[in-house]
Amino acid sequence: MFYTYFVAFMLALVSYTLIDNVLLSRFYGICSFIGVGNKVKSAVSMGVAVVFVIVFSALICYPIYHFVLMPAGLEFLDTVVYILVIASLVQIVGLFIKKYSPALYKSLGIYLPLITTNCAVLGVVQENTFPGKMLDFPMSMANAFGTSLGYLLMIFVFACIRTRLDTYSTPRAFKGIPIALLTAAVMAMALMGLSGIGA
Amino acid sequence: MDQTGYVLLAIGIIVLLAVVAIVSYVLYQKTPVPKGCENLEPDPGICGACLKSGCPFYPQYHAPKVGADSGVDEPKKPSAPGDKVAGVAPSKPDDKGDAK
């Protein structure tokens, strides 16, 4: 019984990470993905910060929705509550990082205010409690983990590709954002081939 | 707990979250940056899409700039996509007339 559920959890994890990838299939968090330059280290730090924020926000928001908002009949307040939770979480974590860990601030701390308004965080949390397609708690945690790992993986791959892309001479009209979008298109096509696993 | 109880609990949680958010926001803005981290430069592409004027790195990426980093889209000056045919600005007529 636990075994089948564990298998289901792992399949969901893989599905949310690769097949229904947050950046290339569900299109959350694209704004900061397109402009990623060729600095792999800053891309990876951004990804790790996103992992923290998404997992902990989902952990906090799901119980609030199910044990407080739903019994109270106030489901329409979910957006406001989620924003407050995400903002407080990011600010408290940022406070701790600023005070106690300059090393972490140097790598993650600068991206924390950006993640507050990242579509990926709010998107995952809203997906977990979308009316009509609501997930139960283990699946929503699989969504949170899978989404953030997928984000980290894709932003890392994209930054690596960009370092090679800069050494090639692209046509003048395609320099910068257009070639980045076409690269993302090819990455999305690669992931298309995985659809159907564990669906 | 009946419904009014849950409604009061929900309102209480929202107020608590609002207070925590505001207090932590003010504290976050007021704590100084740790030593050695004054001259950090975040990746311009990642932070370019963010428009929070409260962020300390904001002016670097939204002041009118002349050059552009590699791998980052150049700040596009006013262009007119509309029809693909029209979209050419009228050239300045007076400059060539003066210099003879």
Add this chain to the structure above:
Amino acid sequence: MDQIKRSQHHNSLVAGIIRENPLFVTVLGTCPALAITKSLEAAVGMGILFTFVLICSNVLISALRKLIPEEVETPAYIVVVATFVTVVKMVTEAFVPALFDSLGVFLSLLVVNCIVLGRAEAFANKNGVYDSFLDGVGNGLGYTLALIVIAFVREILGTGVLSFGSIFPFLKVNGANVTLPILKGNGYDYSISLFAEPAGAFIVFGIMMAIIAVIANRKKDKEAAVKRAAAIAAAQKAAAEKARQQTAAVEGGAH
């Protein structure tokens, strides 16, 4: 004085539509632009809702701009936008449930949409209510146009037909959807289903940005050529001046 004010109003209205189109020029708000544009109707619906949220938040933030202290600007704006988005969500779920289902999470994501927050911080907290209203109208219109362009290409190439009526029921004719067969009809099917997939969204958007870069580059080259010609002409003029002065000095010395 009146003329200046009118042109300023006119400027805030028109700037957002083409010249500073929020999607194509300052690449913002790309998340819905890639996800919602699978069908033309959904794109139009999203554009209308986006414009409404943008106008309302611009007006309210501009009205409150003297009351909000500078330290708590960003959270205050987010709360304002969140209330409007909640209202829009409830109204959409009640009156146009098909649109609510097809937009999904992206309706809630309007709260953290880069354009809405960006216009609030860049424009609404410095300008009057009427200007902010016009700015909201202009930017909303520009974003809707951009969405329509992408959705038009994607739907025609991806599914081959333009179908109306599944989201806005008043467009149905005799109770059935209106489908305009373009690339796919009775007995022929030339649609490329890649464009209905996420990869196709990236391709269409990338090529649109490249087309706009071509137009912008052409304009930039023209301006650079004009400037260069002016610089060469000025240099020639200076050289001619110098030669004339030298001959005058020689003649003066010869006498």
